[in-house]
Amino acid sequence: MAVASVPGAVRRFVDSDVFYSFRRSKVTMAAAAVTFVIVICSVLAPWIVPHNTYDVRSLNLLDAFTPPVWIEGGKPQYLLGTDDQGRDVFSTIMLGARVSLLVGFCATLFAMTIGVFLGLVSGYIGGTTDAVIMRVADVKLSFPAILIALLIDGVARGIIPRDMHDDLALYVVIFSIGISNWVAYARTVRGSTLVEKNKEYVQAARIIGLHPLTIMIRHVLPNVMGPVLVIGTLGLAGAILAEATLSFLGVGVPGTQPSLGTLIRVGNNFLFSGEWWMTIFPGVMLVILVLAVNLLGDWLRDALNPKLR
Amino acid sequence: MIAFVIRRLLQSLIVMLTVGFVAFSMFNFLGDPINNMVGQDATEAEREHLRHVLGLDQPFYIQFLVYLGNALQGQFGMSYRLGMPVVRALAERLPATLELVFCAAGLALLVGVPLGVYTGLHRDRWLSKVFLTLSLIGISLPTFLIGILLILVFAVYLGWLPSFGRGDVVDLGWWTTGFLTVSGIKALILPAITLALFQLTLVMRLVRAEMMEVLRTDYIKFARARGLTNRAVHFGHALRNTLVPVITITGLQIGSLIAFAIVTETVFQWPGMGLLFLQAVQFVDVPVMSSYLVLIAFFFVAINLVVDLLYYFVDPRLRADRAVASGHG
Amino acid sequence: MQNEPLLRVDGLRVEFPGRRGTLVAVDDVSFDIAPGEVLGVVGESGAGKSMTGSAIIGLLEPPGRIAGGSISLDGRRIDNLPYEEMRRIRGKHIGAIFQDPLTSLNPLYSVGRQLVETITTHSDISEKAARDRALALLQEVGIPAPERRIDQYPHQFSGGMRQRVVIALALCANPRLIVADEPTTALDVSIQAQIIALLKRLCREHGTAVMLVTHDMGVIAETADRVAVMYAGRIAEIGPVRDVIKNPRHPYTVGLMGSIPRMGHDAERLTQIDGSMPRLTEIPAGCAFNPRCPYVFDRCRVERPDRMAVAPFHEAACWKYADGVGHA
Numbered sequence: 011m012a013v014a015s016v017p018g019a020v021r022r023f024v025d026s027d028v029f030y031s032f033r034r035s036k037v038t039m040a041a042a043a044v045t046f047v048i049v050i051c052s053v054l055a056p057w058i059v060p061h062n063t064y065d066v067r068s069l070n071l072l073d074a075f076t077p078p079v080w081i082e083g084g085k086p087q088y089l090l091g092t093d094d095q096g097r098d099v100f101s102t103i104m105l106g107a108r109v110s111l112l113v114g115f116c117a118t119l120f121a122m123t124i125g126v127f128l129g130l131v132s133g134y135i136g137g138t139t140d141a142v143i144m145r146v147a148d149v150k151l152s153f154p155a156i157l158i159a160l161l162i163d164g165v166a167r168g169i170i171p172r173d174m175h176d177d178l179a180l181y182v183v184i185f186s187i188g189i190s191n192w193v194a195y196a197r198t199v200r201g202s203t204l205v206e207k208n209k210e211y212v213q214a215a216r217i218i219g220l221h222p223l224t225i226m227i228r229h230v231l232p233n234v235m236g237p238v239l240v241i242g243t244l245g246l247a248g249a250i251l252a253e254a255t256l257s258f259l260g261v262g263v264p265g266t267q268p269s270l271g272t273l274i275r276v277g278n279n280f281l282f283s284g285e286w287w288m289t290i291f292p293g294v295m296l297v298i299l300v301l302a303v304n305l306l307g308d309w310l311r312d313a314l315n316p317k318l319r
Numbered sequence: 320m321i322a323f324v325i326r327r328l329l330q331s332l333i334v335m336l337t338v339g340f341v342a343f344s345m346f347n348f349l350g351d352p353i354n355n356m357v358g359q360d361a362t363e364a365e366r367e368h369l370r371h372v373l374g375l376d377q378p379f380y381i382q383f384l385v386y387l388g389n390a391l392q393g394q395f396g397m398s399y400r401l402g403m404p405v406v407r408a409l410a411e412r413l414p415a416t417l418e419l420v421f422c423a424a425g426l427a428l429l430v431g432v433p434l435g436v437y438t439g440l441h442r443d444r445w446l447s448k449v450f451l452t453l454s455l456i457g458i459s460l461p462t463f464l465i466g467i468l469l470i471l472v473f474a475v476y477l478g479w480l481p482s483f484g485r486g487d488v489v490d491l492g493w494w495t496t497g498f499l500t501v502s503g504i505k506a507l508i509l510p511a512i513t514l515a516l517f518q519l520t521l522v523m524r525l526v527r528a529e530m531m532e533v534l535r536t537d538y539i540k541f542a543r544a545r546g547l548t549n550r551a552v553h554f555g556h557a558l559r560n561t562l563v564p565v566i567t568i569t570g571l572q573i574g575s576l577i578a579f580a581i582v583t584e585t586v587f588q589w590p591g592m593g594l595l596f597l598q599a600v601q602f603v604d605v606p607v608m609s610s611y612l613v614l615i616a617f618f619f620v621a622i623n624l625v626v627d628l629l630y631y632f633v634d635p636r637l638r639a640d641r642a643v644a645s646g647h648g
Numbered sequence: 649m650q651n652e653p654l655l656r657v658d659g660l661r662v663e664f665p666g667r668r669g670t671l672v673a674v675d676d677v678s679f680d681i682a683p684g685e686v687l688g689v690v691g692e693s694g695a696g697k698s699m700t701g702s703a704i705i706g707l708l709e710p711p712g713r714i715a716g717g718s719i720s721l722d723g724r725r726i727d728n729l730p731y732e733e734m735r736r737i738r739g740k741h742i743g744a745i746f747q748d749p750l751t752s753l754n755p756l757y758s759v760g761r762q763l764v765e766t767i768t769t770h771s772d773i774s775e776k777a778a779r780d781r782a783l784a785l786l787q788e789v790g791i792p793a794p795e796r797r798i799d800q801y802p803h804q805f806s807g808g809m810r811q812r813v814v815i816a817l818a819l820c821a822n823p824r825l826i827v828a829d830e831p832t833t834a835l836d837v838s839i840q841a842q843i844i845a846l847l848k849r850l851c852r853e854h855g856t857a858v859m860l861v862t863h864d865m866g867v868i869a870e871t872a873d874r875v876a877v878m879y880a881g882r883i884a885e886i887g888p889v890r891d892v893i894k895n896p897r898h899p900y901t902v903g904l905m906g907s908i909p910r911m912g913h914d915a916e917r918l919t920q921i922d923g924s925m926p927r928l929t930e931i932p933a934g935c936a937f938n939p940r941c942p943y944v945f946d947r948c949r950v951e952r953p954d955r956m957a958v959a960p961f962h963e964a965a966c967w968k969y970a971d972g973v974g975h976a
Contacts, residue, residue, distance in 0.1 A: 149334055154575035156582070157615065164600035164608050165345060251461050258463045259585055259597055271461075278467055278586075282475060282482075290471075293464045301459035308455065537751035544705055544746070545766045545817060546739025549731075555765070556754050635801040636755060 031313040041305035048299055052108040059101040060087070070096050075280075078287050091287040093273075094280060099287060102273055103295050109269040110296070113184055114250035120188030121249075122242050125195025126234075130226045132196065133203025144200070147193045155190035159252060162186035163261045176264040183262050187252045194241050202234040236314045243307035247300045254296055270296045327627050331620040336387075338616035342609035343386045395610040400602045405610045409592055414495045415485055416591030419583070420576045422507060423514035427576075428569060431519040435526025440553055442531070450523070457520035462579060466513040466586035473509060481506045483588040514583040518572050525568050529561035536560075562633050570626035574619045652723060653680035654857050655704070655825055659717035660727075662699050662708065671928045673699045673712065675881040678955075681825065686851065686858045688872030688889065690865055690904070692925050696881040697861045701827045703727070704859065705744050706734040721825070740770040743818035743856075745847075747830040749811035753802035759786075759813050760798035763820055770821035785816040790846060808839035815847060822854060829861045844871055865904060869893055874961075877901045880925055880936035883955065887962030897964040899941045935967065943968060 032038055051058070073096040077084050084091065090099040132143040150158070166182045167175065206212055206229065215225045256262035257271030258278075265272060270292045277288030377385070389395070395405040434454075438447040474482035486502035488495045497503025533539060534557055542552045581593035588594070592611060599607035662674035674696040681687045689697045702708045704719055706726065719727040726737060738744070746752050754762060763782035764775060773781075779798075786794035789812040802810055811831065818826055831847065832840040848871050851858050860872055868875050869889060876886040877898065885898040896902045903921035923940040926932060932939055938948040947967050955963040956970065 149337060153615070153619070154578040157578040157612075160581065160597070160600055161608065161612060164603060167600070168603045168605065247459065251459075254461050255463060255582055258461075259582065261597075261600055274464065274467070281467065281471060286471065289467060293467065296461065297456070297459055297464065300461075301456060304455060304459050537746055537748055538754045540707060541744070541746055541752040541814070541817075542754065543707055543735075544738055544744035545769070546735050546737070546821070547765065547769055548735065551765065551769070556757075559756050560754070634756060635758075636803050 032309070035309060037305060038309040041302040041309070044298060044302040045306060048107060048302070049111065051104055052111045055104040055108045059098075059104050060089075061098040061101045063097040063101050063105060072096065075285055077285075090291050091285075093276065093288045094285075099291055102268060103270070103292050106268050106270045106273050106292060107295060107299060109180075109263055109267055110250050110253055110271070110299070113180065113187070113253040113263065113269065114246050116184045117187035117191070117249040117253070118242055118246045120184060121191040121245060122195055122238065124188070125192035126199050126231070126238060128192065129196040129199025129234075130203055130230060133200040134207060134222060134226055134230070140200075143196065147196055150190075151193050155187070155248075155252060156255060158190035159183075159186040159256060160259070160261065162189065163256065167261075176266065179262070179264045180267070183253060183256060187249050187256075190252075191245055191249065194245070195238060198237045198241060199234050202237070203230050206230045206233055240307060240311045240314060243303060243310055247303040247307060250296070250300055250303070270299075324628075327624055331624060334620055335613075335616060338613055339387060339390060340383065342613050343383050345605055345609045345612075347382070390613065395613070396606040398599075398604055398607050400599065400604040400607070405606045408595060408607065409610060409614060412590060412592040412595050415497070415589060416577065416580050416584070416593060418497060419507065419510055419514060419589060419591060420573065420580055422511040423518065423576055423580075424569070424573050426511060426515035427518035427522050427572070430515075431522030432526050432565070434519075435523040436530060436553075436558060438523065439527040439530025439534070451527075454520040454523050457516055458524075460516070462513060462517055462582045463586050465516050466509070466583060469509045469513055470586070480509050482509070485590055510583050510587045510589055513586065514576060514580060517579070518576060521572065522565070522569070526561060526565055529564050530557060533557045533560045559633070563630060566626055566629050566633065570622045574615070574622055577615060577618055654683045654685075654722060655681040655859070656720045656723075657700070657704065657717070658720070660700065660703060660714065660719065661716035662696070662703050662712055663715040664712045666711075668929065672715075672931075673881055673928060674703065676717070677878075677881075677883055678717070679876055679883065679886060681857050681859060683824065684851075684855045684857055685874065686848070686860060686872045688868035688875040689859060689861045689878060690863060690868050690875060691878035692863060694925060694928065695878040697878045698829050700878075701744075701829050701859060701861050705738055705742055705827055706731075707738075707744075736770075739766060739823065740821045741823050741825065743821070743823035743826040745811075745814055745818045745826060745828040745831045748834040749807055749814050750834065752814050753810060755802055758799050758801055759805070763798075763813075763817060766817055767820050781820070782816075785820055786813070788850070789813070789816045789819075791816075807835055808843065811835060811839075811843050812846065815843075815850065819850060819854065819856070823856060825857045825859065826851065827859045827861070830863070831860075832867065833862070833864075840867075847871075865893075877904065880931050881928065882936065882965065884937065884966075885962075885964040886955070887959065887964075891959060891962050895959070897958045897962070897969065898937075898966050899943050899968075900937050901964075903940075935965075 032042075056062070073085070073088065073092050074094055076088050076092040076096075078091040078099075079086055079089050081091075088098050088100070090103070092098055093102065128143050128147075132140045163182060163186050166178075166186070170178055170182075203226070212225060212229055215229060216222075253262055253269060254271030254274070257269050258275045260275060262271055263269045265276075268276070273292035274289050274296070277285070277290075277292065281289055393406050397403065398405050398408055401408055434450055438450050441447050470482045473480045481502070484506060485497050486504070486506035487500040488497045488503055489499040497507055539552060539557055542556050547556075578593075580589075580591060581597055583589065584591045584593040585597055592614070595607060596611045598604070599611070657680075658678050660674055660677045661672065664671040664673055677696070677700055679687065689700065691697045699708070699712070702712075703714055706729070708714065714727050717727075718725055721737065721741060726734065729737070753759065757765075760779065760782055763785065764778040767773070767778040767781055768775065783794045783798060786798060791797055791809060791812055797805075802813070805813060815831075818828075826847075828847065832843050835843060844867055847858070850856070858871075860868065862868060872889045874887060875889045875892050877884045877892070877900065879900050885892060885896065885901045892901060893905060896905050900921070906921075921940055926936060926939070932949075933952075934950050935941070935944075935948040935953055938944045941948065945967070947970075951967075953965045953967050953970070955965045958964050958969050
């Protein structure tokens with residue numbers, strides 16, 4: 011039964027407006043392809059990178075500051091050159107993108123979970139609960155996410171003992187980015203919930219005694235997934251940027267597992283002495299990744315919003 | 320009108336109290352303030368004494384009231400790291416940040432609004448598509464990277480502009496300004512562009528979206544049907560109607576510019592509050608962190624208030640029926 | 649009808665290119681409007697009547713476009729004019745009134761400003777003179793205390809009052825034709841009659857012709873001189889209002905009349921047309937009405953009927969009248 015319905019679902023998808031607008035936009039297809047390649051490379055990075063830069067023993071300090079291969083002095087085994095510790099820049103970028111994506115995905119998922127949950131609760135229960143949640147959202151919204159993330163990071167530094175700091179830093183970053191981005195989800199979901207709540211089928215479900223949580227998840231949630239997906243995609247781009255910014259400021263992920271932002275920060279110290287490749291290549295990678303995800307999000311928003319078509 | 324303003328002031332007060340409470344809690348729970356003030360070898364009796372002198376043995380709410388009272392008088396404690404009053408440290412840095420932020424905001428608006436209007440009106444021209452593509456790249460470029468690229472090009476390779484610092488400043492007693500010297504203005508250019516670029520793309524995309532929305536409305540169609548000139552329809556009727564959301568966002572953006580200045584100031588080693596705050600975060604300098612938070616909150620609240628008042632001048636619906644307006648700000 | 653018509657629409661075709669092929673919203677529509685005449689255009693929503701009105705004032709929403717036929721005002725073609733030239737005609741020679749008075753006025757400008765702006769756009773008079781004219785117009789459309797009201801904003805007017813302002817705006821350059829698209833649909837029933845009466849009186853006084861687009865046969869009966877019945881983008885029947893109402897020829901018009909209660913016929917059952925108008929994507933071959941038509945025969949399913957005369961000045965697009973008998 012389930013097997014038989016799969017081709018039907020695929021067919022419906024291929025026939026749908028969303029897929030049509032996807033096929034019509036070459037830019038979107040390119041963005042999807044780029045995102046796909048980067049994600050795959052990031053997931054497989056530890057097994058496919060030419061040099062495992064996490065392994066300190068494999069580093070050769072004599073190879074430090076090697077320029078990219080097409081510039082005089084470049085070495086064939088270091089395609090994009092090496093950094094101050096002799097690490098292969100190409101490999102650090104792949105591993106760095108992996109960290110950036112990991113943090114971005116986790117933070118977005120975290121923000122989405124909190125936001126959707128609070129939005130559902132706020133819209134479904136209403137009353138004081140709703141008022142409190144929305145007030146908090148208002149106050150939160152008036153502060154830029156980056157400031158909140160920085161503050162949380164600072165607070166975490168104060169609470170967490172120094173020796174555990176590096177181990178927990180990744181989680182702190184994920185938490186601080188996630189917690190500063192839930193409002194958009196909550197507002198959207200709340201709005202849709204208010205509309206759905208009063209429809210007859212929800213009333214009926216309530217009368218037959220379904221648990222409110224069941225009603226919310228089974229009936230209300232599917233109706234708000236479109237906008238949530240759009241916010242999530244654009245949010246992913248935002249989260250990757252936020253992580254890069256925090257790491258650039260030196261309060262993000264620890265230096266032992268450098269993300270793209272960390273790489274740019276380290277490279278920035280050598281910008282004036284002419285070793286531009288340590289900064290520029292991770293920077294280009296970051297921009298390509300974020301741009302591709304943003305393009306996907308933009309397209310998704312237009313495709314799901316028939317008014318703009 | 321007066322009722323509306325009072326209502327808004329009350330809301331602002333609640334926001335400030337909330338933020339004050341958060342700041343106070345940070346102050347109290349992040350490590351033991353006593354530890355930060357006395358040496359390792361202080362006796363328990365000395366600690367108790369200091370605790371009593373500082374009022375830290377008082378009930379929680381009394382401490383909060385004392386904190387608020389001090390805050391109102393401009394006393395936010397001493398910076399652990401700098402060993403000077405936080406207020407003085409912030410006041411020294413405030414002019415640098417504000418000059419940077421206002422230049423960036425001006426740049427973002429002066430360029431972003433016209434571009435948004437143009438791309439909204441002429442959706443299908445190739446120039447619009449170029450601007451749109453650039454804007455998408457703009458929102459995908461992190462601020463710090465823009466700064467680095469600008470430094471690389473204009474400071475390292477071309478050597479036209481300085482890459483860090485504020486240049487020579489003139490001390491006016493209560494304010495230090497970089498506007499009055501050539502080196503001050505030169506130093507301002509790159510940081511201001513860096514900070515403005517992201518906001519510029521946001522403003523442009525917002526104005527464009529609003530413009531397209533308004534151009535679809537019935538009153539625009541009716542204005543066209545009356546044979547009004549394109550100029551009157553676009554700039555008289557349409558643009559005016561996009562102003563309300565643009566004002567809102569601009570207000571919010573100025574606030575977030577102050578926060579984003581943290582990044583720009585780091586890249587350019589700009590001696591402003593953001594750099595101070597970042598250093599405070601790295602050194603867990605709680606008094607500076609919490610005071611900065613309160614200060615930012617104050618800016619936000621003030622800007623929002625101004626924004627609300629601006630609505631009155633733009634939208635007659637708010638001007639006329641006051642009672643209704645205060646319900647849906 | 650001996651005179652040269654004020655407006656002549658000839659074979660008008662409006663298309664919407666879309667992803668699943670091109671939609672034909674208006675197909676081979678022809679009619680005339682004489683100076684001072686009121687032509688009612690009636691039909692269900694989606695029949696193409698509003699689209700015809702938009703095409704006449706040259707404000708089809710993209711991607712909609714005129715794909716064939718011509719529109720002439722006073723013998724001069726206006727469907728292919730550059731935007732700027734058409735703009736000078738809009739408002740000055742052809743006015744327009746839209747459905748919803750609540751959204752037709754710019755909320756941020758006083759009604760006076762909107763009137764003055766429109767007047768000065770079309771005639772070379774001073775701001776002061778334009779304001780006097782605006783006051784006179786407000787008076788004329790029945791707005792009490794115009795001196796006080798002129799500087800107020802749209803939200804301070806009720807729906808009926810706003811539609812009066814809209815009428816004043818449409819009339820302020822003394823156009824010779826007004827395209828009124830469902831001018832009363834959004835209003836309270838109690839106000840509808842007043843607005844229709846006002847529109848009718850003003851147009852008679854100014855000698856303005858009206859193309860009155862509506863789905864309300866009652867409004868047409870009361871106001872129009874002639875009526876065109878549209879169905880699925882085409883004119884099914886056109887003729888003098890009394891003839892069409894008393895003696896409808898096209899089966900669709902017959903059905904339409906049958907669904908309106910009439911005074912003195914309480915006992916008579918109201919009839920209803922089965923089914924609904926086809927979507928523009930799936931208009932059947934032959935006569936578009938054939939799936940719902942009680943008199944359908946083979947030819948209707950294959951060949952599309954043109955309009956043919958059924959009585960003096962009265963035409964219907966139905967194969968029933970193909971043999972020229974007509975006067976059933």
